[in-house]
Amino acid sequence: MSADLNARAALFRALSHPARLGLLRLIWTGPLSGDTLARLMNLAPATVSHHLAGLAEAGLTTVRQDGHHRLHGVNHAALGATLSALIRGEAAAPAAQDPYRARVLRAFVKDGRLTRIPAQRKKRDVILHELASLFEPGRSYSEREVSDALAGFHPDFFTLRRELVGLGLLAREKGVYWRVTEGVTPHTPQMADDLTLTLPGTVK
Structure with missing residues (x-):
């Protein structure tokens, strides 16, 4: 199976959990911190971090540092493609985040601080x-x-x-x-x- 098809499949896997859809809905109009998302979703920060990492690995979200907080936003270009275009190969698959980097950050950064x-x-x-x-x-x-x-x-x-x-x-x-x-x-x-x-x- 080609790398391009794997990337497209990863996008659909990332969207297959209701919590991830809920996170995307919350950050659709502007980026939010993990702590804020955990409070709005009524989920543990570790759970939110896990789902955010899955979205980032699939290239569906962006992350930027703002002071002591990491703000998570939507990659609108990646989510703007139609299902038909993605399946037929007429739209580019989103660039996935380096999975190793995502795992390291998830293991050593908690609530915006280095453990x-x-x-x-x-x-x-x-x-x-x-x-x-x-x-x-x-x-x-x-x-x-x-x-x-x-x-x-x-x-x-x-x-x-x-x-x-x-x-x-x-x-x-x-x-x-x-x-x-x-x-x-x-x-x-x-x-x-x-x-x-x-x-x-x-x-x-």
């Missing part, structure tokens, strides 16, 4: 790439800002900060950090240094 830092390098890299999305490309951050952002997810922000730099997801110079993104030039460290001088108590 523990994975010991296995491959799993840790998945978490670090997720945390890197907290930082806006093209913007400089003081060390205190980076630490505060990471502390919202796990108390060992020292390790997370060091690992993000070590993996090349964040760059650091003279106490200034910025997201490493191809084609995006951050503010110069000197400009950011001027900013950090006004922030006492910077974590070293």
